[in-house]
Amino acid sequence: MGEGSLAILMASAVNYAWRALGVAIGGAADPRHPVILWAGLVTYAMLAGLFVRMIVMPAGALAAVGLDVRIGATAVALAVFLAVRRNALLGTLAGMIALIAATVLAR
Amino acid sequence: MPDAQRPYASPNAAWRGGARDYLGGAALAMGASFMGFDAAARDIGLSLAQSVATTAGMVFVPSQMVMADLARSGAGIVTLIVAVALVSLRLFPMSLALMPLLREGRTERLRFYAGGYVLATTAWAYAMKRCPTLPTDQRLGYFSGAAITNYVVILFSTAIGYQLADAMHPAVTAGLVLFAPLFFLLLFIADVVDRAGRVALATGAVLGPLLFLVDREWSIVATGLIGGTIAFAVHRAGERRGARDG
Structure with missing residues (x-):
């Protein structure tokens, strides 16, 4: 408790401020307004960039796995995804299992 | 569903x-x-x-x-x-x-x-x-x-x-x-079918890692702004074309 709790509280407040600002401005806007459409596209670009980076240039536990294994697991996920009628969940499970299997077998 | x-x-x-x-x-x-x-x-x-x-x-x-x-x-x-x-x-x-x-x-x-x-x-x-x-x-x-x-x-x-x-x-x-980034990328590929959305995902996917090499702190914001704006331009161009042809 103490300082750690204060940090969590402050960080939560700052984090929520952005959400609330979106509600305050976006709540009154027309969903077809160009700025709103633009914000949606900005979010998609941002998220795609973030998620690709998390796989290609990871930090933490995933960084210990070689780039070849990460790319391979992503390829497996994509192949399964395309094979089973674009099921994102099954594709992801296959990719995760491929990554774990390749890492364990390599040791 | x-x-x-x-x-x-x-x-x-x-x-x-x-x-x-x-x-x-x-x-x-x-x-x-x-x-x-x-x-x-x-x-x-x-x-x-x-x-x-x-x-x-x-x-x-x-x-x-x-x-x-x-x-x-x-x-x-x-x-x-x-x-x-x-x-x-x-x-x-x-x-x-x-x-x-x-x-x-x-x-x-x-x-x-x-x-x-x-x-x-x-x-x-x-x-x-x-x-x-x-x-x-x-x-x-x-x-x-x-x-x-x-x-x-x-x-x-x-x-x-x-x-x-x-x-x-x-x-x-x-x-x-690995699970979350992979899942969201596949979900977006499955769900986002309009042309502007696709452009946003593709430019974001390329810019995300590239801009990270340039500046870690601002890379995600810059990726969104650049990729989203390019995609928005594609959307507007499509609208104009649609208005002219239709």
């Missing part, structure tokens, strides 16, 4: 529909990624209560990681605020893009601020896809069903993951961390 285009029978049915869509897909991805967060939380030295409190307060792994990391290194409160503000900036366009869709034709406020609090990428992605096909009185219900279910799932995953973090094989931890 029985029929992706048909509305539900009632707002309550829409709530259940949102919860069902979430549980049938993203729940595993989010459970995995919050368990992945626990591995980092333990490294950093957060207690179980603190880990769960960061999830409850922020509902956003990147903010949680930054907060935990800075708190450990003894950074001042100003540094903490600036860093968290920067990493959570992306919640703003997310919220800005979704709220007009949820709130169209409705006047109450509080429920939408509460909705903003539990907003997460999962519920955002589902609601952005589903809500345009729903009557306005069902949209908040659908979103809340997904977002509140998500909130419960990530709280439990954080608590359970914390207990398991030390016992987990490093390969399994790596697999859990």
